Amino acid sequence: MSRTFSFGALARRPEAGAALGLFAVLIFFAIFGGVTFLKPSGMASWLNVAANLGVIAIPLGLLMIAGELDISVGAMVPFGAMTVSVISGHYGLPIWMGIAAALSFGVIVGLVNGFLVIRTAVPSLIVTLGTLFAVQGIVLGLTVLITKSTSVALKTEGVAKVMFGDFVLGGQMQVMVLWWLGLTALYVFFVHLSPFGNWVFAMGGDKVSARNAGIPTERLTMVLFVLSSTSAAFVGMCQAILYNSAQVAGGQSFIFNAIISVVVGGVLLTGGFGSVIGIFFGTITFAIVTQGIYYTDFDRNWSSLIIGVLLLGAVLMNNTFRKMALSYAPKKGGK
Amino acid sequence: MSRTFSFGALARRPEAGAALGLFAVLIFFAIFGGVTFLKPSGMASWLNVAANLGVIAIPLGLLMIAGELDISVGAMVPFGAMTVSVISGHYGLPIWMGIAAALSFGVIVGLVNGFLVIRTAVPSLIVTLGTLFAVQGIVLGLTVLITKSTSVALKTEGVAKVMFGDFVLGGQMQVMVLWWLGLTALYVFFVHLSPFGNWVFAMGGDKVSARNAGIPTERLTMVLFVLSSTSAAFVGMCQAILYNSAQVAGGQSFIFNAIISVVVGGVLLTGGFGSVIGIFFGTITFAIVTQGIYYTDFDRNWSSLIIGVLLLGAVLMNNTFRKMALSYAPKKGGK
Amino acid sequence: ADIAVIGGSNDDAFWNIIKKGIDDATPGVVANGGSVNYLRLVNYDNFAPDVVQLIRTAISMEVDGLVIPNWVPEAEDPAIKDAIAAGIKVILMNAGGADKATELGAINYVGSDEYVAGLAGGEYFGKGGQKNVLCINTLPGASNTEARCKGVIDGVTTAGGMGAQLPLPTTSFGDATAVAEAIKAELLKDESIDGVITISAGDADSAAIAVDQAGKSGKTLLGSFDMNQAGLDRIKGGTQAFAIDQQPYLQSFLAVSLLAAHIDFGTDLPVFPVLTGPGIVDASNIDATLAGVAKGAR
Amino acid sequence: MAAPILALRGVNKSFGPIDVLHDITLEVRAGEVLCLLGDNGAGKSTLIKIMSGVHQPSSGTIEMDGTGIGLPTPRAASEKGIATVHQFGGTFPLMSIGRSFFVGVEPTKGFGPFKVYDRQRANDIAVKAVRDFGITRIDDGDRLVGGLSGGERQSLAIARAVHFGARVLILDEPTAALGVKQATHVLRIVNEAKRRGLAVIFITHQVMHAMAVGDHFAVLIRGAVAADFHKGEKTREEITDLMAGGASMASLEAEIETYMNSHGGHPPPPAQ
Amino acid sequence: MAAPILALRGVNKSFGPIDVLHDITLEVRAGEVLCLLGDNGAGKSTLIKIMSGVHQPSSGTIEMDGTGIGLPTPRAASEKGIATVHQFGGTFPLMSIGRSFFVGVEPTKGFGPFKVYDRQRANDIAVKAVRDFGITRIDDGDRLVGGLSGGERQSLAIARAVHFGARVLILDEPTAALGVKQATHVLRIVNEAKRRGLAVIFITHQVMHAMAVGDHFAVLIRGAVAADFHKGEKTREEITDLMAGGASMASLEAEIETYMNSHGGHPPPPAQ
Numbered sequence A, B: 001m002s003r004t005f006s007f008g009a010l011a012r013r014p015e016a017g018a019a020l021g022l023f024a025v026l027i028f029f030a031i032f033g034g035v036t037f038l039k040p041s042g043m044a045s046w047l048n049v050a051a052n053l054g055v056i057a058i059p060l061g062l063l064m065i066a067g068e069l070d071i072s073v074g075a076m077v078p079f080g081a082m083t084v085s086v087i088s089g090h091y092g093l094p095i096w097m098g099i100a101a102a103l104s105f106g107v108i109v110g111l112v113n114g115f116l117v118i119r120t121a122v123p124s125l126i127v128t129l130g131t132l133f134a135v136q137g138i139v140l141g142l143t144v145l146i147t148k149s150t151s152v153a154l155k156t157e158g159v160a161k162v163m164f165g166d167f168v169l170g171g172q173m174q175v176m177v178l179w180w181l182g183l184t185a186l187y188v189f190f191v192h193l194s195p196f197g198n199w200v201f202a203m204g205g206d207k208v209s210a211r212n213a214g215i216p217t218e219r220l221t222m223v224l225f226v227l228s229s230t231s232a233a234f235v236g237m238c239q240a241i242l243y244n245s246a247q248v249a250g251g252q253s254f255i256f257n258a259i260i261s262v263v264v265g266g267v268l269l270t271g272g273f274g275s276v277i278g279i280f281f282g283t284i285t286f287a288i289v290t291q292g293i294y295y296t297d298f299d300r301n302w303s304s305l306i307i308g309v310l311l312l313g314a315v316l317m318n319n320t321f322r323k324m325a326l327s328y329a330p331k332k333g334g335k
Numbered sequence C: 001a002d003i004a005v006i007g008g009s010n011d012d013a014f015w016n017i018i019k020k021g022i023d024d025a026t027p028g029v030v031a032n033g034g035s036v037n038y039l040r041l042v043n044y045d046n047f048a049p050d051v052v053q054l055i056r057t058a059i060s061m062e063v064d065g066l067v068i069p070n071w072v073p074e075a076e077d078p079a080i081k082d083a084i085a086a087g088i089k090v091i092l093m094n095a096g097g098a099d100k101a102t103e104l105g106a107i108n109y110v111g112s113d114e115y116v117a118g119l120a121g122g123e124y125f126g127k128g129g130q131k132n133v134l135c136i137n138t139l140p141g142a143s144n145t146e147a148r149c150k151g152v153i154d155g156v157t158t159a160g161g162m163g164a165q166l167p168l169p170t171t172s173f174g175d176a177t178a179v180a181e182a183i184k185a186e187l188l189k190d191e192s193i194d195g196v197i198t199i200s201a202g203d204a205d206s207a208a209i210a211v212d213q214a215g216k217s218g219k220t221l222l223g224s225f226d227m228n229q230a231g232l233d234r235i236k237g238g239t240q241a242f243a244i245d246q247q248p249y250l251q252s253f254l255a256v257s258l259l260a261a262h263i264d265f266g267t268d269l270p271v272f273p274v275l276t277g278p279g280i281v282d283a284s285n286i287d288a289t290l291a292g293v294a295k296g297a298r
Numbered sequence D, E: 001m002a003a004p005i006l007a008l009r010g011v012n013k014s015f016g017p018i019d020v021l022h023d024i025t026l027e028v029r030a031g032e033v034l035c036l037l038g039d040n041g042a043g044k045s046t047l048i049k050i051m052s053g054v055h056q057p058s059s060g061t062i063e064m065d066g067t068g069i070g071l072p073t074p075r076a077a078s079e080k081g082i083a084t085v086h087q088f089g090g091t092f093p094l095m096s097i098g099r100s101f102f103v104g105v106e107p108t109k110g111f112g113p114f115k116v117y118d119r120q121r122a123n124d125i126a127v128k129a130v131r132d133f134g135i136t137r138i139d140d141g142d143r144l145v146g147g148l149s150g151g152e153r154q155s156l157a158i159a160r161a162v163h164f165g166a167r168v169l170i171l172d173e174p175t176a177a178l179g180v181k182q183a184t185h186v187l188r189i190v191n192e193a194k195r196r197g198l199a200v201i202f203i204t205h206q207v208m209h210a211m212a213v214g215d216h217f218a219v220l221i222r223g224a225v226a227a228d229f230h231k232g233e234k235t236r237e238e239i240t241d242l243m244a245g246g247a248s249m250a251s252l253e254a255e256i257e258t259y260m261n262s263h264g265g266h267p268p269p270p271a272q
């Protein structure tokens, strides 16, 4: 803080690669996407996508920093959407009950994931793959049982609509963008400023040593799993309120999209390294790439290829930066 | 081999859990699925599914034993199908050229995966996630560019049809079942009998020590990645020949299905432990569960839930067996 | 008669209405000592092989009758022929058409046709004066969704306009915001787009927001294939022009009843093929439709 | 004399069916170094894990200043002033030196819900602690631990324990991977801690290191205390025998010499 | 006298910009134990990795029996009869003892393309080799390595190297984690290998172990050979000083004693 500026110190931050990547992508689409891409309405287009993805990507990224993975978010998005729609749409109960139920289910699934990961030594990829399928099955089975349909409408009015599923700032930006910015600020505080964050990094670096150092690793694992699945349920719930309807299908794309954003954001898949700001940049980068293509004249059929190449490029760049970080020595003349 | 029978020795084999699971599932569906489920035509129904999945699951399982993962198989299935359909269907070139091209592309993508994993220290989950998207993009882009359509028909006759895409043994069983059995036998030989297999386990156990022990780890990694993506291309190619057509979309379900089969088969996600026979059993178990439900009176909507619970159950069972294997001591009275 | 019906994915709303038709027809079949088994795809990821696998499964169950959509003729035809050769009576439903039924030896065809349905949608746009229509395909590469969009484009083109397909990458499938923002981006980029149609009812929820956000409500008409409650609410409220309905309830209800009667009593319906759609739901018939929806049949 | 700072009374520990520790009674006093000796697998690490809250004893009690206490978690132990350097791990390669030093006990500034991690202070304290330890090449607390050498990392872990070890300092084979110079540093630290009045428990397989700092020796053989004696009560040869699990061995060098001769070993070739 | 089995001539090694080894010239002869000494980070492990084909020298040559050779891979080295136990790892927890023992050099039976791994033979040889090493509790080659204790695993790795070390045996800190008894076993093995005419390179931080088996000593300081002498040419104190990186230190015990006194350290309390 009080030090003078140093390029070395900047380059070895986890978000350095992500920031560069974001910059490159912005320039690219500013050139090929034309002026609409950077107008407020164009910006809103990728910010909205980034917001929905980002609310899930940050807690997922924290899990990855802590050395775990959560695939089940892919089922939690439709679960959250369906819960609020069934309770407040199908049964017509107050919207707050639907919201509370959606979030509670997020907490419950998170607890189940956390419990299974802690008790059995099974890798969390496998555990959450299991809960992914199980939750998908529950959502489908219960929805059809209750509503005889796989698509449920929901009409929301008043405060809840404004808070969770409306457009703000000139009617272009989803209110989710505000949630995303607020949550990101909170996460930055907790992960990088409060002591709590240090624990997450320590856990991802070496779980046994972290426990021996007095960190409550089991409780922390629980908290992180609850955070990620509740966030996914929250996003699903907000989407249902915004789009006035929920489908049983979908949400699976969030799994890979969030992982890509996190990795592009400079988090190490094996744990112990990363930053919230990096994930934030990674999410925006991903959103720009997937949305930016609609502003260009490229053939839409190539978008998957572009996403794949972007991912590989970003990962290689992050790798380079991480090596720089490790071999960094403060003095130029120093031995 | 020459030893007397020992329950302990049996229980600590990697496939013990998988065999038990298969047995349980067979009994379950024999009871609830009725007699048709076990008649030749009923058996063919799940054997066909198992065969297509198994040809991909075994090399993927070997990769997992070696400590790597290959997500890109999900794009290689449509890639293989589309390659043979475009070359021999759209352009009308000889079917052998289409087959050769499909397999060659499998080899190329495998080499790219292997190269990237070896050269950069990026986890293979991320590398192959990148190639998954890239290959998906290439398949969609090129197919539309060449054929102006996303579905290409293919008419095959003669030896190629009989060898790769026909029904055998009373017209119920796909020829793929024979390929699967043959390949499984080959894999069993190479992995459990030839010295080559030992190398795969050593690599998954500790890559640096394996290299220091004189094992060509880089070449082996390459070979395994080539094996998995070529196998996926092979399955896609055979499906195109059998069903006389290829679609751009699809194949993604193979990713999770194959991983589930491998894990149910007792392979350790972190590497170094597993067996081909276990994966073989795991694949059959998975196929029986997904197909068996059609023979029962259960509501189909719950099938995802059943698969999820099966996966979690299998993993927990395998965990128990692995602990038994590690704490196994030969003599009862021994200290 | 023991009858198997093959249908689309579990989480596909359309195929749940089909299920309602089957469920309503089942008591009649059971009353005559038969059964009905509804075999559904788990997903559309490995489409043709999975469908054929289901046909083979049905054959192995030694059913008497089979109701099957002929989505991928090249792949399905051999299996359907095998079924007929095994003495199973077949009715094509939902996809295939009369010519195909005759060619294969099926006893009838009940349904509409994806392409014809698309054509009807395109013509509806044409009649409304729409000149530039975008068909949103969130599942590019699947033959049924491709056929829908192709029909729309052809329909608009014959009516003197033009149309294009927007294929979305798998990364946006199931993410309502990603779909909405993609559509909005296209609308912003090309001011002349005055019609949008989505391949599923759920995507229309996103498209409605996108049209609104692009500031083109009233200027850009929105249509959808299939329908859900939210879509019908929009039609009633005037923010969506129409939905193309194949009346799936009729397809399965009629197909199962006709087939069972044919097997059990030897009846034959002189109507060939039995077309259940496409029906267009718009402001003119929305109230009757909503009544049917409440009962799960539309 | 004063009551022991920390004492185990009749402690047993088993993992499932495996009994690892049998009826251990042991005391450690302020300003005293207790050397814990014993063969591989004798149970030394398990014993100190009980004292540092990692494992719970199956039976028996732990006393601090003469009153029975429980150590349910590592955190409880460190709050009671017991700091431990475990045999493996203990540092986090991808964390900065400052953060790694303060893991679990992060210094904060600010107040109420706005307490933030005090990076500057953490770095300064960590760098000073490590430099006091003789590792003068380290002067930036933001450097990542992964960039340090093995010896430097081990020093960091020990410096951390010394810094937080208010009353009891436990070191599990701290010198095993260290070079002669670094090992000497560690021994010097142990003496410094003793001088400050800490109780130190020191595990080593090297007789020389044990003899250099130990005041009090306890030898574990197959999970039981086989000997418990003070400095000067036994000869080096006796201690070596005890460390080898009670096997009676002649002095290492002598034994090997004998072995060589009895096998007609080749004498080393003369210098060129 | 005979040419050295293995010799390095003017070997340099750098990793990118970091120079780790400078102009190393070193010889090792049949029936001789070369002790490689030096501080942490002096470059000992890097040096032996060059001799075992893991790293390639940046410049300089490797000679075997007087002729220059290349060691492009670990396999090439082991085919030339150079067997190495590296500092970390070397065993595979989830593999059986037999398979782990023969990793990379699996024994086969059968012929042509039907050569199969000979499990029975592998198990028998592995169990015998480990038992010869004094670990008599092992009698089933199918047991998984993960179930062995740390000392047993280390013994397995060394037994493996001895078994395959046809001409040169390299041990990188094999005794670091071992108890007194196990360490003595290792030293005995080193002598046995020497007796059989192997050249042994032995790395240790323990002066006692080095003195016990070494015929010839080489000391690395910051990547260069600082001293190269034979048994009896230097005193233990001189060797200790050299091992500490050339820092002149008085004898360990003496130094600490002095330190204590100068700080008025508390003497140990008398026995109860």
Ligand SMILES: Nc1ncnc2c1ncn2[C@@H]1O[C@H](COP(=O)(O)OP(=O)(O)OP(=O)(O)O)[C@@H](O)[C@H]1O
Binding pocket: D015, D018, D020, D038, D039, D040, D041, D042, D043, D044, D045, D046, D047, D087, E149, E150, E151, E177, E179
């Ligand atoms: N969590 C555990 N579960 C089962 N057995 C264990 C566990 N931890 C240790 N043991 C066993 O307890 C015994 C003592 O282990 P411990 O690590 O305490 O030995 P040690 O004296 O520290 O040996 P070393 O000198 O090799 O470090 C060993 O046989 C070990 O296998």
Ligand SMILES: Nc1ncnc2c1ncn2[C@@H]1O[C@H](COP(=O)(O)OP(=O)(O)OP(=O)(O)O)[C@@H](O)[C@H]1O
Binding pocket: D149, D150, D151, D177, D179, E015, E018, E020, E038, E039, E040, E041, E042, E043, E044, E045, E046, E047, E087
């Ligand atoms: N692959 C590598 N890349 C960069 N630097 C390396 C690499 N391997 C070793 N070094 C550096 O080379 C130096 C010598 O390391 P080496 O492992 O040979 O030391 P050593 O003498 O074996 O030390 P110790 O006694 O601690 O085992 C160290 O500074 C180390 O950081």
Ligand SMILES: [Mg+2]
Binding pocket: D044, D045, D046, D087, D172
């Ligand atoms: Mg220990």
Ligand SMILES: [Mg+2]
Binding pocket: E044, E045, E046, E087, E172
């Ligand atoms: Mg070393």
